[in-house]
Amino acid sequence: MKKCLIVDKMHESIVPLLSEIGYEADYHPQITRQEVLEIISQYQGIIVRSKLKIDQEFIEYANQLQFVARAGAGLDQLDEAALHARNIHIFNAPEGNRDALAEHAIGMLLNLLNHINQADQQIRTGIWNREGNRGVELIGKTVGIIGYGHMGQAFARRLVGFGVKVLAYDKYRQNYGDAFAREATMATIFQQADILSLHVPLTEETNFLVDESYLNQFSKNIFIINTARGKVIKLDSLVSALSSGHVQGAALDVLENEKLDQLSPEQQITLNELQQSERVLFTPHVAGWTFESYEKINQVLVRKINALDLA
Structure with missing residues (x-):
């Protein structure tokens, strides 16, 4: 029987599901990297979430490894080139949490446009401010989606009933326009978008993609949603754009550094400025993290x- 090591906390269904297809699953969510390196040579597969970086050093120890399975969508913790060089298969599961992420993105967008969180907090402290919480309607707006894979498509499908125009840009796809979004150039999105939603992986190319230069190319004052990776947006550039009004509001499920107790002085200053803005909405990297997606990923x-x- 083949063996699979699971090194992060997973839904309890993972062990019986692997058993059904002939794998002995060893579930060790508290295991350390060093402990993994000491035993990985015994395994044909490993399932990881976020705590373990699969790099060249790791691969040198994993002489029987046939696959790395990432319990989620992003692959930025994996050295894909090194894994491919060793003919080790890479699996991820965007199909498992795309619906959760799309629903969360819609929720954040509606919250942001209608000041729902702000109004709730004000009323809890005895403030009844109707004019200050006047909302912006989604109908008639143009939404630009950057990255039209599983996540971008799922978000576009949720937008259908809101009467918006959806433009999608994906550098690595062709002829991807569908019933939910029109294929567009970045120039068109820069010119027409009222709302920007990011759905790209974190790579060298997308690291700090959204910086001052990028934001300055938008013709309109926009709203931004980021449910992708925190480092896709350069947050000090976002602070400046919020201050100028070129960004009207931002919904952030992810941050440059999500270890809030380990921020650099510069990161702390930037986060403090964002935290003080009533036009910024935060959630703690939970856009794809529902009870249902937890099991569907498995x-x-x-x-x-x-x-x-079976191949």
């Missing part, structure tokens, strides 16, 4: 692992 990964073994 189902997606095991289906892909099984397909590898």
Whole structure:
């Protein structure tokens, strides 16, 4: 029987699901990196979430490894080139949490446009301010989606009933326009978008993609949603754009550094400025993190692992 090591906390269904396709699963969510390196040579597969970086050093120890399965969508913790060089398969599970992320993005957008969180907090402190919480309607707006994979498509589908125009840009796809979004150039999105939603992975190319130069290219004063990766947006540039009014509001599920007790002095200053803005909405990297997606991610990964073994 093949063996699979699980090094992060997963939904309890993962062990029986792997057993059904012929894998002995060792579930060790508290294991350290050093402990993993000492035993990984025994395993044909490993399932990770975020705590373990799969780099060249790791691969040198993993002489039987056939696959790395990432319990989520992003692959920025994996050295993809090194894994491919060793013919080690990479699986992720965007199909498992795309619906959760899309619903969360819609919720954040509606909250931001209608000041729902702000109004709730004001009323709790005895403030009844109707004019200060006058909302902005979504209908008639143009939404620009950057990255039209599983997440971008799921978000576009949720927008259909709101009477918006959806433009999608994806550098690595062709002929991807569909019933939910029109394929567009970045120039068109810069010119027409009222709302920008980011759905790209974190790579060298997208690291701080949204900086001052990027934001200055928008013709309109926009709203931004980021449910992708924190480092896609340069947050000090966002602070400046919020201050100037070129960004009217930002919904951030992710941050440059999500270890809030380990911020650099510069990161702390930037976060403090964002925290003080009533036009910024935060959630703690939970856009794809629902009770349902927690289990669906397992189902997606095991289906892909099984397909590898059947090939």
